[in-house]
Amino acid sequence: MWQVLGNAATVAQLAGVDTLGLVAKIRQAARTARQNKSDCEHLARRVDDLDELLALLRSGGGGGGGGPVEPAAARTLAALGETLVEAHDLVVSCQGHGLAYNLFTARRSSERFKDVERKIDSYLQNFPVIGLIVINRRLDGLMMMGGATNGDTGGGGSGAHRDTSPPPPTTTSMSADEAAGEFTMAEIMVATNDFAVVLGSGDSGTVYKGRLHDGREVAVKRLRRRGAFDTELAILSPLRHDHIVQLVGHCADAGERIVVTQLMTNGSLHDHLHGRRRSSPVTSSWKARVHVLLGAARGVEHLHRRAMPLVIHAGVTSSHILLDLDATATTAAGASWTAATRLTGFGASMWRAAGVEPQPVSTAIAGGGGYADPELVSTGRIKPPSDVYSLGVVMLETLTGKPAMVTVWDERSSRTAAMALVSYALPSVRDGRLVDVLDRRPVASPAAWQLEPLEMVAAMVARCLCLHGDNRPGISEVVVNLERALQLICTRGNF
Numbered sequence: 001m002w003q004v005l006g007n008a009a010t011v012a013q014l015a016g017v018d019t020l021g022l023v024a025k026i027r028q029a030a031r032t033a034r035q036n037k038s039d040c041e042h043l044a045r046r047v048d049d050l051d052e053l054l055a056l057l058r059s060g061g062g063g064g065g066g067g068p069v070e071p072a073a074a075r076t077l078a079a080l081g082e083t084l085v086e087a088h089d090l091v092v093s094c095q096g097h098g099l100a101y102n103l104f105t106a107r108r109s110s111e112r113f114k115d116v117e118r119k120i121d122s123y124l125q126n127f128p129v130i131g132l133i134v135i136n137r138r139l140d141g142l143m144m145m146g147g148a149t150n151g152d153t154g155g156g157g158s159g160a161h162r163d164t165s166p167p168p169p170t171t172t173s174m175s176a177d178e179a180a181g182e183f184t185m186a187e188i189m190v191a192t193n194d195f196a197v198v199l200g201s202g203d204s205g206t207v208y209k210g211r212l213h214d215g216r217e218v219a220v221k222r223l224r225r226r227g228a229f230d231t232e233l234a235i236l237s238p239l240r241h242d243h244i245v246q247l248v249g250h251c252a253d254a255g256e257r258i259v260v261t262q263l264m265t266n267g268s269l270h271d272h273l274h275g276r277r278r279s280s281p282v283t284s285s286w287k288a289r290v291h292v293l294l295g296a297a298r299g300v301e302h303l304h305r306r307a308m309p310l311v312i313h314a315g316v317t318s319s320h321i322l323l324d325l326d327a328t329a330t331t332a333a334g335a336s337w338t339a340a341t342r343l344t345g346f347g348a349s350m351w352r353a354a355g356v357e358p359q360p361v362s363t364a365i366a367g368g369g370g371y372a373d374p375e376l377v378s379t380g381r382i383k384p385p386s387d388v389y390s391l392g393v394v395m396l397e398t399l400t401g402k403p404a405m406v407t408v409w410d411e412r413s414s415r416t417a418a419m420a421l422v423s424y425a426l427p428s429v430r431d432g433r434l435v436d437v438l439d440r441r442p443v444a445s446p447a448a449w450q451l452e453p454l455e456m457v458a459a460m461v462a463r464c465l466c467l468h469g470d471n472r473p474g475i476s477e478v479v480v481n482l483e484r485a486l487q488l489i490c491t492r493g494n495f
């Protein structure tokens with residue numbers, strides 16, 4: 001949604017005026033105004049309120065105001081420049097006129113003051129959003145310079161004394177030439193061989209396999225709705241994390257709306273649990289399953305606690321947890337695998353300012369298919385615990401090997417009926433009878449020492465699925481639980 005403008009577009013150029021110089025002049029002119037003095041002083045105070053926004057926009061543009069600016073901020077700057085000129089002219093016009101002028105123009109002046117103040121208020125209202133955009137750009141710049149990497153590469157965590165304070169944003173190493181780009185439709189057609197290979201499809205579009213001219217393999221998502229394109233691009237652009245799919249670029253050409261992301265070669269967790277990929281480590285090993293859940297939970301943790309701006313995913317499902325598995329590697333102990341897990345499906349996601357009230361959403365966003373947070377459905381308001389609920393459903397799905405909606409036999413109607421997995425399996429989990437619903441594909445008859453880590457996960461699932469969001473654990477607690485379960489599995493023989 002907001003590609004970086006050309007390097008020539010700097011803060012000063014976009015505003016078209018020396019904004020800080022104008023603010024000082026308005027202050028000065030208000031002090032010496034002879035007509036409408038109180039209006040002038042009031043206006044000068046409102047202009048003062050813009051100081052912080054101006055300073056942020058200047059520093060965020062990079063290099064003392066010499067760097068590129070996002071289009072949203074650029075538009076604001078250009079309009080802001082005009083408003084400041086208007087405010088200056090208005091205050092200056094109030095100097096040194098006589099009674100006749102005053103009677104003649106008093107009404108018009110008061111309307112002009114109100115108009116300018118209204119404009120200033122609207123900039124101030126947009127300030128948090130613009131500020132976040134600018135901060136993201138600044139962080140991206142720092143990451144590019146530092147080449148920081150701090151991503152999880154899987155395996156069990158220490159599980160001990162986890163620091164719950166938000167660490168600095170986690171990033172994958174991404175060089176400047178890997179920054180997201182804009183593609184033409186012709187480039188997309190070549191990359192996908194005219195949309196030859198379908199990887200999957202969802203609510204918002206169909207995803208195709210592609211290869212860029214530089215050899216990178218990508219997933220090309222052709223969206224049906226403009227809104228989902230804007231949302232997905234806006235949300236994904238600033239996100240850099242080992243458990244979140246990386247944006248490669250986009251195409252808004254020839255009426256098409258396409259988002260290009262890195263290819264995840266092994267499909268989704270859903271495919272492995274219920275679909276086409278029946279013989280994979282994820283089907284046959286509890287270690288692989290918990291490892292994948294941990295990756296997904298770390299992705300959500302990044303969104304909830306560290307991303308700038310913070311994000312509510314609003315669509316956590318097993319189809320939105322993508323995998324890159326390398327099951328071909330072998331070790332002295334036998335066949336082995338490595339796995340990378342990344343979240344996708346950001347078409348309904350939203351930004352969240354820390355400490356604000358839960359946001360109202362349309363019931364369509366409340367989700368469905370057995371993943372929807374019942375509190376969100378009943379209140380129409382979304383908050384981070386909604387993602388925890390949906391992740392709880394994915395965890396239950398992973399423990400039981402059953403999809404989020406199951407088919408059961410209905411005695412009364414003597415017909416099969418659809419039932420939410422939560423209704424079907426949670427009572428057993430809550431009663432401490434996980435074995436009754438546990439998937440037997442990884443281990444046919446699990447021993448008590450094998451059940452223990454899985455029961456740990458099941459206990460967390462029961463908490464994630466509490467009806468009231470406030471009773472659910474925070475996402476970091478879920479991460480710690482999965483780290484401990486994985487560690488236990490690893491120390492007990494990698495089953």
Ligand SMILES: Nc1ncnc2c1ncn2[C@@H]1O[C@H](COP(=O)(O)OP(=O)(O)OP(=O)(O)O)[C@@H](O)[C@H]1O
Binds near residue numbers: 204228264268
């Ligand atoms: N980067 C990728 N690599 C491999 N396969 C992918 C990738 N992105 C998506 N897919 C496949 O396409 C399917 C649908 O993609 P996605 O989940 O992004 O669409 P969606 O459900 O329409 O998303 P949204 O909820 O954002 O509208 C996924 O379940 C997966 O099988």
